[in-house]
Amino acid sequence: MSPLQIQKGTSRHSAYDLRDPHSDVEEVHTLAVLVDNEAGVLARVIGLFSGRGYNIESLTVAEVDHEGHLSRITIVTTGTPAVIEQIKAQLGRIVPVHDVHDLTVEGPAVERELALFKVKGSGDKRVEALRLADIFRANAVDSTLESFVFELTGTSAKIDAFAELMRPLGLIEMARTGVAALSRGV
Amino acid sequence: MTQAMTGAKMVVQALKDQGVEVVFGYPGGAVLPIYDEIFQQNDIRHILVRHEQGAVHAAEGYARSTGKPGVVLVTSGPGATNAVTGITDALLDSIPLVVLTGQVPTFMIGTDGFQEADTVGITRPCTKHNWLVKETDKLAATLHEAFHVATSGRPGPVLIDIPKDVQFASGTYTPPNGAGRSHYQPKVKGDIDTITQLVEAMEKAERPVFYTGGGVINSGPAASQLLRELVEATGFPITSTLMGLGAYPASGDKWLGMLGMHGLYEANLAMHGCDLMINIGARFDDRITGRIADFSPNSIKAHIDIDPSSINKVIHVDMPIIGDVGHVLEDMLRIWKSRGRKTNKPGLKKWWGQIDAWRQVDCLSFDPSPKTIKPQHALQRLEALTKDHDRYITTEVGQHQMWAAQFLGFEDPNRWMTSGGLGTMGYGFPASIGVQLAHPESLVINVAGEASWLMNMQEMGTTVQYRLPVKQFILNNERLGMVRQWQELLHGERYSHSWSEALPDFVKLAEAFGAKGIYCDNPDDLDDAILEMINHDGPVIFDCLVEKHENCFPMIPSGEPHNKMLLGDASTSDVIGSSGAVLV
Numbered sequence: 203m204s205p206l207q208i209q210k211g212t213s214r215h216s217a218y219d220l221r222d223p224h225s226d227v228e229e230v231h232t233l234a235v236l237v238d239n240e241a242g243v244l245a246r247v248i249g250l251f252s253g254r255g256y257n258i259e260s261l262t263v264a265e266v267d268h269e270g271h272l273s274r275i276t277i278v279t280t281g282t283p284a285v286i287e288q289i290k291a292q293l294g295r296i297v298p299v300h301d302v303h304d305l306t307v308e309g310p311a312v313e314r315e316l317a318l319f320k321v322k323g324s325g326d327k328r329v330e331a332l333r334l335a336d337i338f339r340a341n342a343v344d345s346t347l348e349s350f351v352f353e354l355t356g357t358s359a360k361i362d363a364f365a366e367l368m369r370p371l372g373l374i375e376m377a378r379t380g381v382a383a384l385s386r387g388v
Numbered sequence: 389m390t391q392a393m394t395g396a397k398m399v400v401q402a403l404k405d406q407g408v409e410v411v412f413g414y415p416g417g418a419v420l421p422i423y424d425e426i427f428q429q430n431d432i433r434h435i436l437v438r439h440e441q442g443a444v445h446a447a448e449g450y451a452r453s454t455g456k457p458g459v460v461l462v463t464s465g466p467g468a469t470n471a472v473t474g475i476t477d478a479l480l481d482s483i484p485l486v487v488l489t490g491q492v493p494t495f496m497i498g499t500d501g502f503q504e505a506d507t508v509g510i511t512r513p514c515t516k517h518n519w520l521v522k523e524t525d526k527l528a529a530t531l532h533e534a535f536h537v538a539t540s541g542r543p544g545p546v547l548i549d550i551p552k553d554v555q556f557a558s559g560t561y562t563p564p565n566g567a568g569r570s571h572y573q574p575k576v577k578g579d580i581d582t583i584t585q586l587v588e589a590m591e592k593a594e595r596p597v598f599y600t601g602g603g604v605i606n607s608g609p610a611a612s613q614l615l616r617e618l619v620e621a622t623g624f625p626i627t628s629t630l631m632g633l634g635a636y637p638a639s640g641d642k643w644l645g646m647l648g649m650h651g652l653y654e655a656n657l658a659m660h661g662c663d664l665m666i667n668i669g670a671r672f673d674d675r676i677t678g679r680i681a682d683f684s685p686n687s688i689k690a691h692i693d694i695d696p697s698s699i700n701k702v703i704h705v706d707m708p709i710i711g712d713v714g715h716v717l718e719d720m721l722r723i724w725k726s727r728g729r730k731t732n733k734p735g736l737k738k739w740w741g742q743i744d745a746w747r748q749v750d751c752l753s754f755d756p757s758p759k760t761i762k763p764q765h766a767l768q769r770l771e772a773l774t775k776d777h778d779r780y781i782t783t784e785v786g787q788h789q790m791w792a793a794q795f796l797g798f799e800d801p802n803r804w805m806t807s808g809g810l811g812t813m814g815y816g817f818p819a820s821i822g823v824q825l826a827h828p829e830s831l832v833i834n835v836a837g838e839a840s841w842l843m844n845m846q847e848m849g850t851t852v853q854y855r856l857p858v859k860q861f862i863l864n865n866e867r868l869g870m871v872r873q874w875q876e877l878l879h880g881e882r883y884s885h886s887w888s889e890a891l892p893d894f895v896k897l898a899e900a901f902g903a904k905g906i907y908c909d910n911p912d913d914l915d916d917a918i919l920e921m922i923n924h925d926g927p928v929i930f931d932c933l934v935e936k937h938e939n940c941f942p943m944i945p946s947g948e949p950h951n952k953m954l955l956g957d958a959s960t961s962d963v964i965g966s967s968g969a970v971l972v
Contacts (some may be wrong), residue, residue, distance in 0.1 A: 224704065242508060242512065254514050284704070287700060291696040294696060294697070297516065300571060
């Protein structure tokens with residue numbers, strides 16, 4: 203407390219204050235950014251991250267409202283609480299950005315990613331790959347006598363786990379979409 | 389009224405409808421259709437500069453001194469890339485500009501055509517927003533939106549890239565009000581709860597200080613008026629950044645002078661020792677804060693800013709208020725008055741006693757010399773002989789800029805144009821041209837160093853062509869003075885490339901352009917020479933030979949806090965530690 207009897211760090215309208223703003227601990231946040239679907243808008247967002255030295259762990263973008271020409275960009279980023287707040291404020295002042303939501307602090311959210319895995323193998327390894335795919339509810343979307351392509355949807359952690367299991371079984375190529383996310387409820 | 393016209397005609401029509409009077413530009417292949425339209429009308433005046441960077445700085449000077457957006461018209465490729473420095477300068481100092489660039493025709497984009505550059509790509513990080521217009525039907529709405537974006541919220545430069553075929557093609561013109569409401573509508577009203585909280589703190593504060601910045605000036609003359617009312621009513625001391633000079637009059641008795649790296653002792657110590665800091669439209673720039681960890685350690689901080697990204701970017705504040713300075717000041721005053729106009733009078737009395745003691749240090753004192761002109765003395769004389777004029781000052785960047793900020797007094801906003809954020813050498817001369825165009829009857833002086841001035845000296849042609857009586861007051865120390873000062877403090881007095889060799893004879897240079905040159909190297913002749921400059925009806929280059937190795941004090945060495953100021957040459961050895969040495 204200061205001599206003025208005002209609690210330091212008070213500002214009443216932000217979930218920011220539930221966390222320690224001076225923390226040095228890096229957090230992972232998922233941001234949903236609604237933007238005008240116009241030329242260069244993705245370059246603006248990416249340029250902001252590279253220009254100001256922020257991290258992008260994952261980024262997805264697609265038009266979500268054809269009539270309104272709106273796209274949704276989902277960004278997974280890491281940073282201290284102060285950096286995360288700065289990222290949101292910087293995103294918010296890009297002119298074609300309509301809205302920035304921090305799904306990590308605004309309540310529960312679902313996050314999903316889709317990945318494709320090409321696994322080459324024969325004999326026991328091939329059988330084991332198929333068995334594990336079944337456990338993970340991955341679909342085989344292509345098969346030859348010596349390979350499978352599995353399709354898997356889930357959290358990034360689930361996709362990481364599946365990739366780890368497939369690696370000794372002949373994983374030779376992998377493609378991931380990056381995270382798409384929505385808040386739960388309405 | 390919507391009507392069909394060519395893209396080139398639309399550009400001129402939109403500028404007229406937006407109230408534009410002056411365009412600064414330079415023609416080229418990709419903007420010929422627009423220049424053809426300019427040729428066929430008389431409403432908009434086009435000023436032909438000598439380099440596109442000059443056009444942008446001139447537009448900045450025009451904008452900063454009028455509060456209206458500056459407009460620039462340049463061609464594709466090199467025209468656009470030459471404008472980049474000026475655009476970046478305007479971004480960092482929040483100056484509203486609309487920059488129009490020509491582009492190769494749409495069907496040639498991406499072919500590495502003649503004078504093709506990816507202008508929107510190059511300028512994306514240095515504009516507030518930019519557009520490449522590929523259809524003539526969208527041109528009018530984009531032009532109007534550009535003016536809206538440049539001037540709303542935190543002002544800044546915007547750019548519209550217009551391919552040549554879009555300029556030739558016909559489309560439908562929509563006037564400004566017919567374009568529909570933009571979704572870009574920054575919040576201007578501050579949160580009343582937080583403003584009330586700030587007023588409560590102001591009532592109790594023992595050692596308050598107003599720390600104001602360029603945001604007050606950008607908010608308009610009404611904001612400066614409200615600030616003056618608030619300062620007078622509360623009796624709180626006030627300091628300002630380089631960008632905010634003039635919002636509160638330098639002659640006011642609450643004025644502490646500029647703060648920051650070369651700010652006044654009393655201003656910086658007030659910032660360091662205050663218990664309530666009220667930041668109004670400033671952004672805790674590193675020239676202001678010094679070492680972050682020791683910045684004003686015992687204060688509660690309020691921050692009023694229209695840009696949410698300025699809040700908590702550098703310094704964590706206790707009372708963030710997002711809104712336009714004018715609106716927030718109005719609410720602050722209203723709430724403070726309605727609660728009974730309370731302040732902590734005993735606390736304030738003690739605080740002013742402390743401040744007066746700091747003022748006794750007389751931090752701007754210097755050793756006068758009977759033989760050579762001290763730069764500080766030159767500025768004191770310039771101030772004495774011009775302060776009663778209707779005067780506008782621009783500067784270049786370096787020691788002379790800091791001395792000008794210290795020794796010249798500004799009584800009104802929009803009278804002081806300087807490159808603060810980007811620190812662009814070469815800014816002041818073209819800026820003075822823009823100011824003079826906006827205020828043809830006023831005395832416009834560019835306080836310059838010889839090195840900065842040479843960076844855009846080609847604009848002498850512009851001043852002579854348009855008979856702009858701008859005064860170029862060059863403090864010539866034949867050195868890159870600020871670089872030299874840092875080399876003295878930081879690099880063992882090894883003056884690597886920080887002197888100006890092969891300087892021109894500035895008097896002959898002026899005459900070569902058809903202007904007047906004045907040379908002065910004797911303190912006894914200085915007043916007469918300055919009067920001769922003021923009284924000459926036309927552009928003047930004033931070559932004022934000053935002390936070569938004068939250092940600019942006070943100075944907060946980089947990496948040090950406010951209370952570690954240097955006041956004079958005695959204390960300058962080893963003042964910057966290794967951690968400070970990496971800072972600029």
